[in-house]
Amino acid sequence: xxDNIGSDGTRTFAxxxxxxxxxxxxxxxxxxINKSATVxxxxxxxxxxxxxxxxxxxxxAEGLSYWIDQMKAGMxxxxxxxxxYSAAVANASLTGYLPNASNDxxxxxxxxxxxxxxxxxAEGLxxWVNSLNTGAATRGTLVKSMLASAHTFKGDATYGWVxxxxxxxxxxxxxxxxxxxxxxNSTSDAITIGKAISGAVTATDTTAAETAIDDLMADxxxxxxxxxxxxxxxxxxxxxxxxxxxxxxxxVKGTFITSAKVDFNGQYTLNLGAYTGPVLIEVSGxxxxxxxxxxxxxxxxxxxxxxxxxxxxxxxxxxxxTEAAVVNASVASGGLTAINITVSFDNVNTKLGFDIRITxxxxxxxxxxxxxxxxxxxxxxxxxxxxxYKAEKVxxxxxxxxxxxxxxxxxxxxxxxxxxxxxxxxxxxxxANAQNIGAAKLVCLPPDPYVLxxxxxxxxxxxxxxxxxxxxxNVLQNGICIxxxxxxxxxxxxxxxxxxxxxxxxxxxxxxxxxxxxxxxFSLNQSGSTFSGSVTANGVQTYSTPSCQVTNxxxxxxxxxxxxxxxxxxxxxxxxxxxxxxxxxxxxxxxxGSVVRDSVGGSGAFNLQ
Numbered sequence: 001x002x003d004n005i006g007s008d009g010t011r012t013f014a015x016x017x018x019x020x021x022x023x024x025x026x027x028x029x030x031x032x033i034n035k036s037a038t039v040x041x042x043x044x045x046x047x048x049x050x051x052x053x054x055x056x057x058x059x060x061a062e063g064l065s066y067w068i069d070q071m072k073a074g075m076x077x078x079x080x081x082x083x084x085y086s087a088a089v090a091n092a093s094l095t096g097y098l099p100n101a102s103n104d105x106x107x108x109x110x111x112x113x114x115x116x117x118x119x120x121x122a123e124g125l126x127x128w129v130n131s132l133n134t135g136a137a138t139r140g141t142l143v144k145s146m147l148a149s150a151h152t153f154k155g156d157a158t159y160g161w162v163x164x165x166x167x168x169x170x171x172x173x174x175x176x177x178x179x180x181x182x183x184x185n186s187t188s189d190a191i192t193i194g195k196a197i198s199g200a201v202t203a204t205d206t207t208a209a210e211t212a213i214d215d216l217m218a219d220x221x222x223x224x225x226x227x228x229x230x231x232x233x234x235x236x237x238x239x240x241x242x243x244x245x246x247x248x249x250x251x252v253k254g255t256f257i258t259s260a261k262v263d264f265n266g267q268y269t270l271n272l273g274a275y276t277g278p279v280l281i282e283v284s285g286x287x288x289x290x291x292x293x294x295x296x297x298x299x300x301x302x303x304x305x306x307x308x309x310x311x312x313x314x315x316x317x318x319x320x321x322t323e324a325a326v327v328n329a330s331v332a333s334g335g336l337t338a339i340n341i342t343v344s345f346d347n348v349n350t351k352l353g354f355d356i357r358i359t360x361x362x363x364x365x366x367x368x369x370x371x372x373x374x375x376x377x378x379x380x381x382x383x384x385x386x387x388x389y390k391a392e393k394v395x396x397x398x399x400x401x402x403x404x405x406x407x408x409x410x411x412x413x414x415x416x417x418x419x420x421x422x423x424x425x426x427x428x429x430x431x432a433n434a435q436n437i438g439a440a441k442l443v444c445l446p447p448d449p450y451v452l453x454x455x456x457x458x459x460x461x462x463x464x465x466x467x468x469x470x471x472x473x474n475v476l477q478n479g480i481c482i483x484x485x486x487x488x489x490x491x492x493x494x495x496x497x498x499x500x501x502x503x504x505x506x507x508x509x510x511x512x513x514x515x516x517x518x519x520x521x522f523s524l525n526q527s528g529s530t531f532s533g534s535v536t537a538n539g540v541q542t543y544s545t546p547s548c549q550v551t552n553x554x555x556x557x558x559x560x561x562x563x564x565x566x567x568x569x570x571x572x573x574x575x576x577x578x579x580x581x582x583x584x585x586x587x588x589x590x591x592x593g594s595v596v597r598d599s600v601g602g603s604g605a606f607n608l609q
């Protein structure tokens with residue numbers, strides 16, 4: 001970066017001091033996302049639609065910032081529309097608005113550019129032409145009225161797709177212009193690239209437009225370099241971390257290539273130079289706001305993503321789900337080979353319904369994400385769900401939660417068919433919905449191929465998803481879809497609470513009977529047929545041999561481990577150096593059985609759920 005004011009050297013900038021970064025080809029407005037929050041989401045969407053309607057492109061950050069200022073200064077959308085129309089006519093070859101067009105021709109152009117309808121319906125065409133003929137509207141105000149009408153098509157069997165198209169165009173424009181703050185310094189670039197991005201949006205998908213943003217931006221970079229960029233998110237963006245790229249050789253992490261810092265928006269860019277081929281990328285350090293607990297947390301262990309063949313411009317987000325995909329690729333035969341990376345990421349993409357390396361996750365509990373795409377919102381929901389899962393199971397770090405997710409994603413069953421993931425999703429979305437009061441409602445996740453989750457999403461369509469259903473002939477058991485005649489594995493990995501008791505004579509004091517009992521809590525993790533975890537128990541008694549008196553009758557903490565065979569469970573528990581053995585079974589969510597005290601015997605029971 002060149003210092004144009006002659007103050008070469010080191011300088012520390014205060015947060016928010018730098019508003020715009022200007023390069024040879026583009027400028028990045030770092031403050032537009034904050035400025036956009038000073039107007040309502042409805043007004044911001046209307047400003048974006050003026051660009052789409054009259055200029056046939058997504059806005060540039062500099063222009064949108066100017067019109068936000070004008071709106072805050074009191075200019076109406078109608079007056080802005082008149083100015084936009086004049087500009088559209090002056091650039092008729094690019095916009096299609098000819099200066100000598102009849103009212104009929106003008107309305108047809110609006111239908112084509114704004115509503116993507118090349119052939120208007122006769123009734124609608126006549127209505128809008130009459131509005132112009134009678135002076136009820138002008139060419140500078142009519143578009144606003146037509147857009148307002150189009151937004152009422154939501155859910156309409158015939159024209160509902162028009163509403164979906166407009167919504168998707170706004171979402172993509174928000175991502176490009178507001179979130180990324182892009183202005184192309186060349187007017188021709190602004191028009192050409194802006195039109196290509198807007199034109200790539202459809203009523204059902206934004207992927208092509210999001211890819212176009214990446215591809216068209218890549219054309220501005222050096223053609224010979226391999227550039228990898230993406231978002232780093234744990235459900236909320238990670239900032240200040242370090243992203244490092246490594247070669248992959250013989251299925252394992254190889255030599256270091258380069259590194260870069262994660263910016264305050266959770267974005268990174270790595271220039272791999274002339275290197276092409278498989279690459280492993282990991283982030284270390286950095287902080288984020290935990291989406292489940294709202295606590296400020298650190299990335300305590302590296303989070304990774306991988307690319308089978310990095311060449312040219314490549315998008316590669318880093319999230320817990322990309323880490324899960326890397327975990328599954330690593331344990332496959334041969335390790336991190338190009339084919340294993342491809343298969344593992346494709347599997348996760350299929351399970352979740354979007355590309356985890358390309359789709360930018362939305363921070364859905366923030367009102368600034370009114371314009372997040374459905375896939376972006378879905379990604380945010382899944383990340384928040386995993387954070388909630390970690391919090392509810394009292395898992396100390398993300399490693400175990402990600403290992404659990406990796407196993408679920410590698411299994412035949414749908415990811416959302418796991419009862420604990422469903423519970424976490426339900427609780428997380430309820431909280432996110434509450435925080436989104438007054439902002440855009442959450443949209444539904446892409447339907448799972450096997451199951452519809454039992455989560456009360458606040459969907460744009462107003463739909464409340466049904467309870468879990470398995471595709472025929474599969475049946476639901478223990479929260480998992482299984483084949484008829486088979487038994488679903490029991491998952492003990494959760495917190496079990498209930499009561500226990502034990503009675504036995506003390507061998508050292510034959511006249512003294514010990515009685516244990518009260519509340520009992522197991523917090524368990526499970527790996528296959530074995531499990532382990534922590535214990536909290538009340539009423540544990542010991543005695544003093546010289547006096548034969550009971551002592552230490554308070555609460556104790558300790559550990560437990562055991563095995564599960566079918567529904568039969570065996571465990572050993574240690575409390576303050578005293579051991580107990582339990583034998584029982586698990587049925588209908590209840591773990592119950594008998595307890596004996598090591599070396600003393602006696603008899604007792606436990607009942608947890």
